[in-house]
Amino acid sequence: MAKKLRGEFFILSANDLRTGEVVFLTEKGWSVNSSEATIIKIDQVDKFQAISDRDEKKCIIVSSKFVELDENRKIKSLRDKIRNSGLTFKI
Amino acid sequence: MYKYSEKDKSIIESRTKQFKNQVQRRLNGQLSEEEFKPLRLMNGLYLQLHAYMLRVAIPYGELSSSQLRKLAFIAEKFDRGYGHFTTRQNIQFNWPKLPDVPDILHELSKVEMHAIQTSGNCIRNISSDHLAGITIDEIEDPRPWCEIIRQWSTFHPEFSFLPRKFKIAVIGSKKDRAAMLVHDIGLRLIKKDKEIGFEVFVGGGQGRTPIIAKKIKNFLQKKDLLNYLEAILNTYNQEGRRDNIYKARIKILVKELGIEKFKLLVDENFKKLSDKNLEIDKVSIDKIFSFFTLPELKPNSHKVQIHKNKEYNEWVTQNTLSHKVSGYSIVHISLKSANHPPGDISSQQMMALSKISEDFSFSEIRVTHEQNLILPHVENKNIYKLWIELKKLSLATPNIGLISDTICCPGMDYCALATARSIPISQKISNHFKSFSDQKILGDLKIKISGCINACGHHHVGNIGILGLDRNGQEFYQITLGGSAKEDASIGEIVGPSFPESKLIDAINTILNTYKKNKKKKTEDFLSVFRRVGIKEFKKDLYDNT
Amino acid sequence: MIILNKRHEKENEYKKINDRDFLDRKFFDGAILNLAQWVEIKKEFKNKKVKIGIEFSSNECSSSNESSMSEISLIQIKFETFKDGRPFTFARNLRKKYGYKGEIRATGHILPDQYIFLIRCGFDSVEIAESDKDIWIEFLNMDNGLYYQP
Ligand code: SF4
Secondary structure, eight states, X not given: OGGGOOSSEEEEEEEETTTOOEEEEETTEEESOGGGXXXXXXXXXXXXXXXXXXXXXXXXXXXXXXXXXXXXXXXXXXHHHHHHHOOSSOO | OOOOOHHHHHHHHHHHHHHHHHHHHHHXXXXXXXXXXXXXXXXXXXXXXXXXXXXXXXGGGEEEHHHHHHHHHHHHHHSSSEEEEOTTSOEEEXXXXXXXXXXXXXXXXXXXXXXXXXXXXXXXXOEEOTTTTTOXXXXXXXXHHHHHHHHHHTTOSSSSSOSSOBOEEEEOBSSOSXXXXXXXXXXXXXXXXXXXXXXXXXXXXXXXXXXXXXXXXXXXXXXXXXHHHHHHHHHHHHHSOOSOGGGOSHHHHHHHHOHHHHHHHHHHHHHHHOXXXXXXXXXXXXXXXXXXXXXXXXXXXXXXXXXXXXXXXXXXXXHEEEOSSTTEEEEEEOSOOTTSOTTEEEHHHHHHHHHHHHHHSTTEEEEOTTSOEEEEEEEGGXXXXXXXXXXXTTOOOOOTTSTTOOEEOOGGGTOTTOSSOOHHHHHHHHHHTOOHHHHHHHXXXXXXXXXXXXXXXXXXXXXXXXXXXXXXXXEEEEEEESOBOSTTOBOOEEOSSOEEHHHHHHHHHHHHHHHHHHOSSTTOOHHHHHHHHOHHHHHHHHHTTO | OEEEEXXXXXXXXXXXXXXXXXXXXXXXXXXXXXXXXXXXHGGGGXXXXXXXXXXXXXXGOSGGGOOOOTTOSEEEEEESSTTOOHHHHHHHHHHHHHOOOSEEEEEESOOGGGHHHHHHTTOOEEEEOGGGHHHHHHHHHTOOSOOSOO
């Protein structure tokens, strides 16, 4: 996974295995709040991948991925933005 | 409507139990995600962008009022109060929690519903004509055949791990209202020398390589239906490509081998593998047919009521059709009101509709592949009363078949595979083309929108197709013209470079102006004009002066 | 690993032949050959019943590798992934098209959730980890014998 990554800074995201909710890795564990997410530099990716693998094995999360940040340390891609903030229209 | 036998019941119950076991094993780590995924998919459970998504089968689009009520209950109790009807006559719930899913399936099983084979690389829910059994132009009702195929394909021991998903549609009229020709197998009931049988098409599909299905058999006898399907599936399961997910559908196999060679393989399998026990005899056919009789309709001479209310008149002309029994109408309920995500319906609306169907339509509701609903048997004399009720629920938008009746996939707002959003585009279109009279001038016009090349929004077969793309992180929309999903099916042609969202409505307007200006008679619709003048005219107006 | 035949564990009477023995043509009772080896020596066994097995990878389960293998007492199919459905058709075709009567065994990446399907397509036995035995049997016990297909 790490090989394919482009960019410099990331946060680690996944879905909660039970609820399916989008979660982010923070200092205190997984949280739905992306603003608390630990910022990860490209050279730390392997270390965080290991954390993610461990938590996936422990059946806490599923489908983890590194979310790329832009130069302002904000989520870069539209998909990840929508994933973080929800539907772009009212239901 | 079909009623479960004891056997159906125990099969569904045992699957529900089995899935409960699988979810348990997933939650306690005995199954890895890689192992669980195909198992959950076979029970309709996806992991989408924000959450899990459960797709519930509505076999050939038929719902009873109690089933609809149950769907409302599930949306309310286990989800966020709404559901979404798809282009294959299913319903999706967007926010279920994994430990709740076995309970949802249990609830569904109480009303003879399930989520089996709504996803995964297996034979999917069979789709059909939403006017089956109620339209005059029908040779035979396709629904019993769908049910026969549903049973045969459910938990098929040999065909549950195919190279890719497999979709079958059955229709009973010359007219195709089920996009039959873009299915892996399409079956059309036809009559030859007084005998009714099937015309068989194979290898249609959309996605990255859109292809119109080829005819593989001119006339298949009814008794041989299942053996012939097995012969096709057997050939596909062995020879279909498994090295590349984009080349794994049967359409690629048929294309690579050529239809003649493919037919030879199928015929040989049919000869060697046909099983007497799979032949369908008259008794079992009759038995299945006995479930699909009309309710007790009383033919009468009442005409559809006219009323001085303009809105009502618009709705009646656009959203109702005559039933094959005189004195009754088929009423379309549009799920495409302006600014509304196409195909979405709230639990309150479902609940209320369930009651309405009991009062007005013999407790029957249907789902169309165009993401609308139908009340199949409404007495003409009750139509105005029905309209009042629907209006209260915001379910009386008069736009069936018009430009704002878009087909639209969930796109990037929900779907993990999307390259762009599609719902906001459809909302823009429905907002821009709100006026009924403006839409009427444009006539029959199908806009279909997909959020990626997978084409769940059927863009290839839209008269105007819109495909969302990602251009360096920006949403762009490619337009195709001239597609059709009907009996004259065709794949749309790309008109030229794509447009950013901000220019899309202008582009559509230009296209519509080209249409209007080339129209020879008032009634000439968009597709006919396009086919007559060709894409060049449209290209010129769209790109030449920019 | 153990061999499970329906609900019962049975002794594994087969073992893969090593290259040395194959080159020396030492075909002991219960040797399992791979497909290439079988193709090479097939003629020698024509019309002789032997206690020999062939192993097919699921990748090799295409119609071009189907043929009458009535000499052989075991056909072992190794699933590269449980998602590869070719062996289901392969086994069924061996039984139906060629009337194969010997044992068909599944090995490799298979799930207990597939046990009933395997058996219904003509497999007799599976090779699985001993620790998984109970769950495999549990899945078989969930089978209520009600199917839509003959
Ligand atoms: S077309 Fe693409 S974006 Fe739309 S639902 Fe299908 S996979 Fe998702």
